[in-house]
Amino acid sequence: MSETASMKKLNMIEAINDALDVMMARDSNIVVMGEDVGYFGGVFRATAGLQKKYGRTRVFDTPISECGIIGVAVGMGAYGLRPVPEIQFADYIYPGLDQLVSEAARLRYRSAGEFTAPITVRSPFGGGIFGGQTHSQSPEALFTHVSGIKTVIPATPHDAKGLLIAAIEDNDPVIFFEPKRIYNGPFNGYYDKPVEPWSRHKDGAVPEGYYRIPLGKARVVREGEAMTVLAYGTMVHVAEAVLAEKGVDAEIIDLRTLVPLDIETIKASIEKTGKCMIVHEATRTGGFGAELSALVQERCFYHLEAPIERVTGFDTPYPHSLEWAYFPGPVRIGEAVDRLLKA
């Protein structure tokens, strides 16, 4: 990552758009496709302007078939292209799951490397936008359980661009979940207060041109001694705000990549702090928090001074009117922090 490059202020959508633009200019094998991504530029505008710039055979709308979108992407990857399909909402990825899980994720293995699926599936995920149960889900744990696929989730425009570039260059299939709640600005969990735009946040400064953030490397958002907080996406900011408000000297780790996980950074932190809180928006049971919890207790058992806390969404669909009761917001996080401090 070249921090010496000149910087510009971008929100997360713009950063993603910029990453696609930079990469499409560098590599003519990159194609972008998905429902409404072409002429219109995507329902969240992440692909705006790309069709005009790179033409209709490199940026195009698709039929409404997630199975088809992933399936043709696998075939294009086998040909030698690097498709970057968009799934309009993570909630709609299930019809394409077989092509992702049984095909993209398995192709290198089953062909002993003869064929690969170097595809990056972008999809907005997470709630907090009154999208109801089919525009709010966080299905990352369905992917982290599948061998052969990498799961990446950025928490800032800066990381979104650098990680997306790395994902596109990666020769394995990557699922790239974009926390749509923070497309426009980091969300601190206080839904009744105005949101700060990315232009006023340090991580809204994005280098021009090409840079990569390696997959599998976490970001230490803040160093601290009192406890370790593991989070990704939107929840990084919510946790950060709660801990700042409470004045807790926590070490906050933004995982960035769930698989492969940066176990070293996690381990070092917990050996230092002895306490661990995991935060995610997905439903609790079998969420990625369970894996994090299991790993931490396996590797840091004798350092742990208190039970690991999982702060998560509830085991219900994401409701419409009671969305803030579902969301793992400041109160839920705050209680867990208090428990850890007391332990």
Next chain:
Amino acid sequence: MSETASMKKLNMIEAINDALDVMMARDSNIVVMGEDVGYFGGVFRATAGLQKKYGRTRVFDTPISECGIIGVAVGMGAYGLRPVPEIQFADYIYPGLDQLVSEAARLRYRSAGEFTAPITVRSPFGGGIFGGQTHSQSPEALFTHVSGIKTVIPATPHDAKGLLIAAIEDNDPVIFFEPKRIYNGPFNGYYDKPVEPWSRHKDGAVPEGYYRIPLGKARVVREGEAMTVLAYGTMVHVAEAVLAEKGVDAEIIDLRTLVPLDIETIKASIEKTGKCMIVHEATRTGGFGAELSALVQERCFYHLEAPIERVTGFDTPYPHSLEWAYFPGPVRIGEAVDRLLKA
């Protein structure tokens, strides 16, 4: 469960067939369908004889479309039937995942109880039969993460019948995974030795007629003090054999139902033993073992004397020739046991 009923010796396939037979005779709303389940009686013969007995409109073959099978089952459930679809192998459930996850599991919630999906999806799962990567998978963790669906896995003919009856009677969608490795006899993990048939095993004795084993209740296979072993399906027997061989006084719990989980039984056991080993065949990362580990450390932290051990399949597809290297067999389990004993 009426243990006074007269008993017969059945293997697991026969027990499942018997459960279907008993239920179809009792309730004319039950229909059985799936690829090859009709005239032929299923590739594993689980539905043999049922079409002849109950007719072609209650037991029938279907097109090869898992999406269609689950989708029409949801519609039949909404009408008032109780469909029991079969997915030929768990590895082929992905094309039907959207209908399971977004529809069956959500229907009661999103319609506030107006419509429900009282369907039981049966599917053989697990490896150990040289089925290669698409006839060996254990995808239970994809379901345990989804709110609104119950996950049931029997480990004996006796339980298979009682649990399947309970699942069919349940008004929520149930995924019923059948460990195909132990269809014919309990497998102790020593693949190079002959398999004991169910007819020689105590749990091969199955009551005649109707009985239920409630969902959400685990079975204590063996009481013990040295450690708690949490397992389900095939792995119950493998763990049992290894511990017996090592002469370890372990408490072995067959979970039977993963969601809802019998947390009380688990908690009580670990408070007694202070040590916990979790065994499953599915790939490790994000497997159901992660959830079990997280729950145990959350609820029994101050009782734990050693790190919880997860003994699992590897994070690779299920290979063909090296299937026994993938399988969490006696050596892998034995090492974990030794670590726990030493701790």
Next chain:
Amino acid sequence: MNEASRSNLPPLQLHVPEPKFRPGDAVDYSHLVIPAAGAQARPDESCGASETHPLCLDLVRVLGEDHRAVGPWDPKLDPESLRRMLRLMALTRAFDDRMYRGQRQGKTSFYMKCTGEEATSIAPAMALASDDMVFPSYRQQGILIARGYPMVDMINQIYSNKADKLKGRQLPIMYSAREASFFSISGNLATQYPQAVGWAMASAIKGDTRIAAAWLGEGSTAEGDFHSAMTFAAVYNAPVVFNVVNNQWAISSFSGFAGAERTTFAARAIGYGIAGLRVDGNDPLAVYAATRWAANRARANGGPTLIEHFTYRAEGHSTSDDPGQYRSVQERTEWPLGDPIARLAAHLEALGEWTPEAHAAMDLELAEQVKAAAKAAEANGVLGHGLHHPFRTLFEDVFEELPWHLKEQSEQAIRERRIKWPEWKEEDS
């Protein structure tokens, strides 16, 4: 073929569909072949499926240029029924207008209109038996209105308020109304199609007489669920009526991205060997007649029919988009098949059964009716203003009974609420 000869071959080209008109373009519909009303044969309802196949490439039309009903598909409805049809379509439009404004005023998060497509739900609802089960997409609010479902309940759902029968759980307009034989709407496109087949199969297994009908948009025909539904319906001869509402747009993507450049959507029926009809979706009489034909056929064990309703989405996809960004505004004004309400009104006028004055009075009355319903619903709260279902309801209906983990989580939610609003009492909400 010889490798060496390759160099003589032209390069392959990817065809990417592009609609005829984009923002700013002048619209010219002269390429559209619109057959004359009344010119389409009407095979017997018990005919072989292949007899309908020519109709899959044609367009069943009843209302002519002169606003008269003509030809074998004329359902010969009495003026009473026609006025009822007109009123229901107008009521649907009035409802849409008010709810759209409600969303713009911040009373809810989302809304979707069906403007211009009212005939495709009102006419089928009238042609089906009232207890035939319908599996709609999100654009068939007209069915609920036609079936007399209380409008206040619809608005309670849209406002996600404390009287919402769906307990505020679903996105606005994702109704469920068992009492109206109206299946719970899913946010996931096309999933209702195989479900409708399953329901119809169940009805047939039970020897019932009720049939099922399903709707989806032309864009959604690309989903695998569509294919599953067609296959199962064909295999088991399920008593189901499939409606494809071809309003030519799927959010910003025109119907070419669902395959419309190649053939009609009704033609899919030919591929499965089932009956198919293609109708002028803005001609309520044609829609009614086609539905009745298909329903009678299904009820007589004649099997499934696929009906393509050729119509036009006159407004945006939803409150979340602005169609001016991707299509010419002239498309709507130039659309040669007109507006279903205007066409039916003109027909009634031609029959001497309606006047512009009556129409204006009806519109006023309906607007008042909707306004009153909206006011009544508002008394139960609007989204985000505290009048929602009690917190514990968040955990109900995940399962029939609350398992321990949801009980714990429910207590957690209540505790969080107390922490945030110490003055809050559980009874309040």
Next chain:
Amino acid sequence: MNEASRSNLPPLQLHVPEPKFRPGDAVDYSHLVIPAAGAQARPDESCGASETHPLCLDLVRVLGEDHRAVGPWDPKLDPESLRRMLRLMALTRAFDDRMYRGQRQGKTSFYMKCTGEEATSIAPAMALASDDMVFPSYRQQGILIARGYPMVDMINQIYSNKADKLKGRQLPIMYSAREASFFSISGNLATQYPQAVGWAMASAIKGDTRIAAAWLGEGSTAEGDFHSAMTFAAVYNAPVVFNVVNNQWAISSFSGFAGAERTTFAARAIGYGIAGLRVDGNDPLAVYAATRWAANRARANGGPTLIEHFTYRAEGHSTSDDPGQYRSVQERTEWPLGDPIARLAAHLEALGEWTPEAHAAMDLELAEQVKAAAKAAEANGVLGHGLHHPFRTLFEDVFEELPWHLKEQSEQAIRERRIKWPEWKEEDS
């Protein structure tokens, strides 16, 4: 419809398909309409798709009762090519026979023959360019044989031995052969169909001249992937040839459960508005001609073609089933379209280019060839006898590079091996 009138309605009935013959039944194929060879028109390769649609309900045939090639579809192959075709089909059958026995002898876990269907892979492989990419199902071993892929490598894969290029990871016969432009076979039915479309789209995006061809069984057409593939191919006019091998059986389920009672599988093409052909799949010349037609069309940017090969699965689904349990054994012997090898041999004889003696000699020679290959492969090991790929390879190729958790697991696997076999040395395997 009036609720009250319901009581007069007949109950609905579920139709459940049932094949004409079950075990023990005498077989009578007189219901099958088999058109005369040579009677089918051959439209120009650049024709509109709809010109092919009558052929979707017909059957393209070249070899007549008199074993002569007739009509516009006669590909006019020279005797040399015909003999090559015959030999490749016979080699495929010899291969199947030996591998089937190998499985029965415990040398591997599983095998699948393509007996009776050899024409549907050999003839297309000859009609396509050798670098056109094929996306087969598990029953197109003939393509590898036709493309000269080393038979020993095929058997190494089947035996999952230490020389298996797929490192013992895949179930037998799930080949992958990039050098032969043969895509990795998936155990999940129909997934290769949209992948073939994606490959073809990529070829078109790049201005390449290579096209794609995909195969699946008639039963697999029910999967959603089939529909996705057809839709995408139709939308983007992808240069792809879709083959549906209608061998009338899917494990124990006859083609009626995929919709065959209603129409042909080729008719699906009509539903999408793409070109379609239905051919006698046991007539190698018809298959060759149809493939060449479709390939030429695709290569000239004429878009996709769906070809249904009407054939018969002469043996069991795989080594795991016994077809005598669900169908009449007479079906095979009575099958009116005969056997592709016998028919081509008879044609060559009719041309004076072949003799029964030559055929017998060829069969002997091919059996020897396969035997030699099998012996060579066996030297590398058979399943379950220790000669497999090294343990660490279990963890390779999950990702391009081994992440830490797979490194740890790899070490675990090696440790387990040492514990179990203390005398084992890592170099051994």
